[in-house]
Amino acid sequence: MAMTDFKIIRRSLFSRLFSTIITTITVATAVGLMLVLLTMPDAAESAFKSGSGNMHMLVSRDPSSMQSVLNGVFYMEAPGNSIDWKTYENLQKRIRILDYAIPIQQGDTYRGFPVLASTPEFFSRFKPAHDRDWEFTDGQPFAGEFEIVAGANVASALGLALGQELILTHGSGVSRKGTPDPEAKDDDEHAGSDHDHDDFSYTVVGILQRTGGPHDRAIFTDLNSAWIIHAHDRRERESSGHIEKTTIDDLSDDDRLITGVYLRVATRKGSAMSGAQQMVFNQLRADTSITVADPVQEINKMFVIIGNIDQIFIAMAIVVMISSGIAIMLALYNSMELRRRQIAVLRVLGCSQSRIFGLIVTESAILGVAGAVMGVALAWLGTEAVATVMNQKLGLVIDATLPLPITAIVIMSTIGLASVAGLVPAFQAYRTPVVRNLRPLG
Amino acid sequence: MTDQSALRIENLKFRYHKRRKSEPWVIDIPALQMHRGDQMLLTGGSGRGKSTLLHLICGLMDPLQGETYVDGTPIHSLHGAQRDLFRGKRIGMIFQSFNLLHGFSALDNVMAALMFSTIPKGEHRKRANYMLRHLGIEHPRRHPDKMSIGQQQRVAVARAMVCDPVLVLADEPTASLDPENARIAIKLIQDICQEKNAALLCVSHDPALPERFENRVSLDELAKGVLPVFQDDQASPPEQITDSIPLATGPAKEAIITPPPEEHDIATDGPIEDDAPIELGLDGDVLDEEAKADVNLEVKENTE
Numbered sequence: 001m002a003m004t005d006f007k008i009i010r011r012s013l014f015s016r017l018f019s020t021i022i023t024t025i026t027v028a029t030a031v032g033l034m035l036v037l038l039t040m041p042d043a044a045e046s047a048f049k050s051g052s053g054n055m056h057m058l059v060s061r062d063p064s065s066m067q068s069v070l071n072g073v074f075y076m077e078a079p080g081n082s083i084d085w086k087t088y089e090n091l092q093k094r095i096r097i098l099d100y101a102i103p104i105q106q107g108d109t110y111r112g113f114p115v116l117a118s119t120p121e122f123f124s125r126f127k128p129a130h131d132r133d134w135e136f137t138d139g140q141p142f143a144g145e146f147e148i149v150a151g152a153n154v155a156s157a158l159g160l161a162l163g164q165e166l167i168l169t170h171g172s173g174v175s176r177k178g179t180p181d182p183e184a185k186d187d188d189e190h191a192g193s194d195h196d197h198d199d200f201s202y203t204v205v206g207i208l209q210r211t212g213g214p215h216d217r218a219i220f221t222d223l224n225s226a227w228i229i230h231a232h233d234r235r236e237r238e239s240s241g242h243i244e245k246t247t248i249d250d251l252s253d254d255d256r257l258i259t260g261v262y263l264r265v266a267t268r269k270g271s272a273m274s275g276a277q278q279m280v281f282n283q284l285r286a287d288t289s290i291t292v293a294d295p296v297q298e299i300n301k302m303f304v305i306i307g308n309i310d311q312i313f314i315a316m317a318i319v320v321m322i323s324s325g326i327a328i329m330l331a332l333y334n335s336m337e338l339r340r341r342q343i344a345v346l347r348v349l350g351c352s353q354s355r356i357f358g359l360i361v362t363e364s365a366i367l368g369v370a371g372a373v374m375g376v377a378l379a380w381l382g383t384e385a386v387a388t389v390m391n392q393k394l395g396l397v398i399d400a401t402l403p404l405p406i407t408a409i410v411i412m413s414t415i416g417l418a419s420v421a422g423l424v425p426a427f428q429a430y431r432t433p434v435v436r437n438l439r440p441l442g
Numbered sequence: 443m444t445d446q447s448a449l450r451i452e453n454l455k456f457r458y459h460k461r462r463k464s465e466p467w468v469i470d471i472p473a474l475q476m477h478r479g480d481q482m483l484l485t486g487g488s489g490r491g492k493s494t495l496l497h498l499i500c501g502l503m504d505p506l507q508g509e510t511y512v513d514g515t516p517i518h519s520l521h522g523a524q525r526d527l528f529r530g531k532r533i534g535m536i537f538q539s540f541n542l543l544h545g546f547s548a549l550d551n552v553m554a555a556l557m558f559s560t561i562p563k564g565e566h567r568k569r570a571n572y573m574l575r576h577l578g579i580e581h582p583r584r585h586p587d588k589m590s591i592g593q594q595q596r597v598a599v600a601r602a603m604v605c606d607p608v609l610v611l612a613d614e615p616t617a618s619l620d621p622e623n624a625r626i627a628i629k630l631i632q633d634i635c636q637e638k639n640a641a642l643l644c645v646s647h648d649p650a651l652p653e654r655f656e657n658r659v660s661l662d663e664l665a666k667g668v669l670p671v672f673q674d675d676q677a678s679p680p681e682q683i684t685d686s687i688p689l690a691t692g693p694a695k696e697a698i699i700t701p702p703p704e705e706h707d708i709a710t711d712g713p714i715e716d717d718a719p720i721e722l723g724l725d726g727d728v729l730d731e732e733a734k735a736d737v738n739l740e741v742k743e744n745t746e
Binding site: 345351438439 | 546
């Protein structure tokens with residue numbers, strides 16, 4: 001290969017490899033931080049907002065509205081307090097303009113994934129997003145007892161298939177049992193709060209398509225089954241000897257507990273909102289024994305707080321970005337002292353001042369490009385990490401893809417900044433006195 | 443009339459402080475002319491302005507008065523990149539400290555000179571390789587830092603010659619060398635300049651050099667208008683030089699401008715052996731494939 005400008009630049013970058021690596025890492029950190037901070041809040045907000053689907057309100061007995069939404073919609077943790085069935089029936093009777101009032105019960109898990117028990121209305125009336133119905137990759141909604149519908153993430157993570165039998169775990173303890181094994185029973189399994197519901201196995205009857213919301217990492221079953229397995233636990237605790245398998249006939253009123261209600265006020269056809277929402281909201285809030293939350297409002301409140309912090313982080317990222325530009329400038333500026341002779345020789349060989357200037361600016365821009373590429377990789381890792389953590393902790397399915405326009409803008413800005421940072425050393429190189437630097441050393 | 447001279451100086455005057463008019467001129471040369479193939483030694487004590495004259499000739503410095511014509515082009519009327527490009531194409535420079543590019547191989551150093559020429563990129567490698575081998579560098583890919591001083595000088599000479607300059611300016615080319623290497627180096631420079639039909643202007647205060655040059659003149663003599671007489675001057679004196687200017691001392695020698703055949707190895711002053719030095723390096727190293735390919739190509743061309 002002939003000698004080229006790029007070869008000269010490459011040699012220069014490699015001759016001070018440590019400085020080049022450190023400078024590139026500095027730029028990459030700034031780019032990565034900037035991309036994550038510019039991308040994640042929007043992705044998170046979008047995931048949060050789409051999570052509540054087409055419900056208007058969530059009723060629970062959680063201590064606060066925010067907690068109610070985080071638990072009831074985003075499966076952050078199992079709600080601590082229950083609502084009895086009569087309260088639910090009264091609510092239905094009191095509010096007559098409801099489109100739906102779907103009872104839900106949470107508390108069980110399957111291998112760490114939350115289980116939501118509800119009525120068939122959950123799939124027929126509640127929508128995971130305003131403009132989207134539930135869609136099944138395989139199978140159908142549960143129709144009877146001990147049938148399971150798996151969210152897309154659960155199904156892919158655990159490799160669930162139709163017809164597979166599962167045993168759920170009470171509480172958030174992680175059951176490792178994929179298939180029923182009645183003989184494998186710990187002696188103290190019912191003594192603590194977390195235990196497997198070994199006596200009842202569920203069959204997978206449906207696998208949902210991905211919705212991009214929190215329900216992708218949940219498992220759905222019918223309310224009766226949830227009541228039966230918990231009633232069975234109660235009966236086991238109450239009796240000293242062996243008991244028959246609990247059926248729906250064994251349920252008492254105390255067994256019929258739910259942890260929340262998804263509410264939607266009747267709207268005009270095609271409309272997402274209803275004018276009566278506020279009225280219903282106020283009417284429900286009058287009952288101090290329950291917590292009524294408007295999920296969208298709660299999410300907005302949360303993002304106002306996050307938004308303020310977010311701006312501070314973005315300001316910090318800009319400072320880091322500018323610092324990385326200064327780092328490039330210093331690295332090149334310091335290298336100039338050692339490169340004066342090289343520049344003088346190149347000039348003698350016929351290299352013009354403007355080409356020398358261009359060489360240094362290009363070298364600076366290349367540092368920017370290297371930093372930007374590494375930064376995008378870091379941002380990709382960062383967003384994946386954040387998405388994974390959010391998914392595990394909050395049930396949010398965040399789209400960790402870096403949006404192309406933002407990524408392109410950040411990359412171009414980085415290269416621009418790096419080029420600007422190269423102007424000072426480039427000007428220094430431009431003005432390198434040739435004759436003085438050709439003199440013999442010493 | 444077309445100016446055929448490699449170098450022509452007209453009334454060149456320079457002093458370091460432009461405004462101090464009371465200061466004497468550091469450079470004050472009424473006239474000087476060299477044709478292609480001419481070789482001249484410019485002598486003078488340290489700090490007398492010999493290097494400054496070279497820098498003025500190649501356009502790295504500007505005179506306060508006068509003009510320098512290289513290959514007929516007034517170099518100081520060229521500006522910026524134009525002048526740099528012209529220098530790269532027409533003038534080869536050899537320095538006392540060689541000024542090789544640190545961190546680059548000998549081949550890269552020579553190709554660096556070709557970067558700024560109009561020679562097609564595809565020929566750079568072959569041309570640089572040939573020039574280095576022609577000057578006795580068996581391992582063109584070796585870094586000059588790992589070469590002997592004599593070899594580094596050859597790389598510097600190869601770099602100065604690779605673009606086929608009309609004028610070669612050598613600034614104390616033997617100052618860093620021991621007497622034996624100095625003798626070899628100056629012979630190498632003179633021979634390659636003769637082979638390439640380039641004019642050589644060498645400045646030095648090495649006492650051993652004058653015997654190597656038929657034409658020698660000091661800066662003081664030049665200032666007094668003393669001119670060396672080359673064979674071409676006698677045949678066809680330039681119009682600008684007046685008869686009143688006295689001639690330089692020493693007999694003029696007829697320039698031998700018959701380039702040796704391409705197989706001639708200028709480093710050993712003998713024919714290039716077809717086999718041994720090409721396949722193996724000096725220490726018996728087997729050359730890498732790319733170098734072999736280049737050499738094979740050259741051998742093929744030569745045999746054709």
